[in-house]
Amino acid sequence: MAFADACNWINGNVNSNLTNRNSIQAICYSDVKSQFGLTANHVVRACARVAANRLTAKRKRRKVREFKPTSFDCDARTFRIIEEGYLVSLSTTEKRIKVPMRVSNYHIGKLQGRPSTSAQVCKHRDGNFYIHIQLKSDAPKLKKSKNVIGVDFGRRDIAVTSTGNSWSGKDISSIRDKYFRTRTSLQKKASQGTRSTRRRAREILKRLSGGEKRYQSWLNHNISSSIIREAIATDSIVAVEDLTGIRERTNQKPRNKTERRRSNSWAFYQLRAFLEYKGIKEGVKVIAIPPSYTSQTCQKCLHIGTRNNKSFKCENCGNNCDADYNGAKMIELWGCSVNQPRGSELLSCDINSRATESLHLPYRKCR
Structure with a gap:
């Protein structure tokens, strides 16, 4: 409570244009310490939180929201982990207290023998308090390898690897459509229903908020973990497409509202x-390559053709395979060309007679 009150006081009494925590601290340190009874380190953390929230609000062009008494920040001096019995020692406005933690074997393995640098005590929606502990560790050096796993991203299949693994997007598409229909219905009731109906609809919308994003994050965590585990097992690096700006490019194409919504939500x-x-955590190098023509180039003869929906058939060599798998194999070739000396030779080919016959170059007569 005192930490949130201090943050609100700092935000309301210190010049709103100040976003540097040291500048804010220099102005209000003594007043906050004497008025709210916080320890010196908690005052420093309160100034830092106000500064961080102001920077975020400035970047998103909105006002700083009111600080609620649901969390407070700690540093290495205001909290300490006691491994014997797994207690956490916290500094409060009155005295230090020791609180037992409910830890699993996973958490014990993470905390054992590693110094913690900072933490945040938060009250979650279930009414319980959780402590979020930050640990610092040196990342291993990235391994050098000639093996590459290409990963093709898409809507029908979220990810397809050059080793043949794939993750279908059918389930998440149906879940997203269900969330969309539910939100649409509730938004209509929240604006047109009776007073009690509107209130109930707003409560349900608030509860559903973030559910779709959490499911997407859970799915992406599973996919990425599987790919990195395979890269570790095969001593490979990972190559992905650089899809920066894909939404702007695809939105220029004529599509109905449903397709536009589905594409923009990926x-x-x-x-x-x-x-x-x-990859950084496990020492696996992840590189991004240009996505141009990866789904239209044959992985065997490098002839540029066209893909037919989910299938790919090369007009030059007759190669017939899954289009996403062919794209993943091309991404693998791109990754090899970037990662190896003289790698550009992997993307070169001889023009045979059949390809020469089908090659039509535009020309202009000279006078």
Whole structure:
């Protein structure tokens, strides 16, 4: 309670243009410490939280929201983990207290013998208090390897690897459509129903808020973990498509509202980010390659053709396979060309007679 009151006081009494925590601390440190009875380190953390929230609000072009008494920040001096019995020692406005933690074997393995740098005590929706502990560790050096796993992102299949693994997007598409229909119905009731109906609809919308995002994050975590585990087992690096700006490009194409909504809801960047940070943690290199023509180029003869929905058939060599798998194999070739000396030779080919016959170059007569 005192931490949230201090944050609200700082935000209301210190110049709103200040977003540097040291500048904010220099102005209000003594007043906050004497008025709210916080320890010196808690005052520093309160100033830091106000500064961080102001920066976020400035970036999103909105006002700083009111601070609620549901959490407070700690540093290495205001909290300490006692491994014997797994207690956490917290500094409060009166005295230090020791609180038992409910830890699993996973958490014990993470906490054992590792110094913690900071933490945040939060009250969750279930009414229980949780402590979020930050640990620092040195990332292993990225392994060098000639083996590459190509990953093709898509809507029908969320991810397809060059080793033949794939994750269908059918289930998440149906879940997203269900969430959309539910939100549409509730939003209509929240604006047109009776007073009690509107209140109930708003409560349900609030409860459903974030459920779709949490499911997407859970799915992307599972997919990225599987790919990184396979890369570790095969001593490979991972190559993905750089799909930056894909929404802007696809929205220029004529599509109905349903297709536009489905395309814009895919979290390709999140899946790539999960792969990158998990790769850093495990020493697996993740590289991004240009997506141009990866789904239209034959992985065997490198002839550029056209894909027919889910299937790919090369007009040059007759290769017939799944289009997403062919794209993953091309991404693998791109990754090999980037990762190996003289790798560009992997993407070169001889023009045979059949390809020469079908090659039509535009020309202009000279006068």
